[in-house]
Amino acid sequence: MAGMQATNTAGYDAPIGLTADPVVFTLLDGRLCVLLARRLEEPQRGLFALPGGFVGSSEAPEQTAERKLREKTGVGSVHLEQLRTYADPVRDPRGWLPTIAYMALVRPETLPEERPVDRDASWHPLDALPELALDHAVIVDDGLWRLHARVADKVWFVRKALALLTEPFTLRQAQQLYEALRGEEVDAANFRRDVRATGLLEDTGALRSEGPGRPGRLYRRA
The missing domain is CATH 3.90.79.10 (Nucleoside Triphosphate Pyrophosphohydrolase)
Structure with missing residues (x-):
């Protein structure tokens, strides 16, 4: 051509x-x-x-x-x-x-x-x-x-990427989404601290069982 x-x-x-x-x-x-x-x-x-x-x-x-x-x-x-x-x-x-x-x-x-x-x-x-x-x-x-x-920017992650999850969701679900989008595993404690620190998540007060262990708290985007 x-x-x-x-x-x-x-x-x-x-x-x-x-x-x-x-x-x-x-x-x-x-x-x-x-x-x-x-x-x-x-x-x-x-x-x-x-x-x-x-x-x-x-x-x-x-x-x-x-x-x-x-x-x-x-x-x-x-x-x-x-x-x-x-x-x-x-x-x-x-x-x-x-x-x-x-x-x-x-x-x-x-x-x-x-x-x-x-x-x-x-x-x-x-x-x-x-x-x-x-x-x-x-x-x-x-x-x-x-x-x-x-995605590495937790504020962007919460505002934009978490829209992929159906609300309400657990922080474990949020972490699984983050790792899939980021392409690497992260420390659970650090991840939960960082996303809470954005001030963009609202704790619904409800819980959801995700298998063995304590039920996970349910959140939605504020």
């Missing part, structure tokens, strides 16, 4: 367009997953990719990311955090085509049962990803790195 070229008013090479790509994570059956959809267009038609696309002339890149999510996966509005810009001139065979990537963390049921059939939009475990189009594997890796860094 021949690449397209463009120049600016000063005669310098210029991008031929701009795209936006959302990296949407969830935790499904204890495995961290990313949302992918098949490409119906060239280049690399048929491969799985992030559900992004070209930025329209009358919208901001974040609006494009939200629109493409709806069009390709059926996912409605989610909170998108800008990840970074990818502008290597050879990242796309069509020509110099930068993309702005965004990251989101959502509940698995955010992906509706009724969605575009031809796109095969679905959750894919990060430890078993299919071949991805373009440089999307790199973007997913960067998104995972960002997620690990964000």
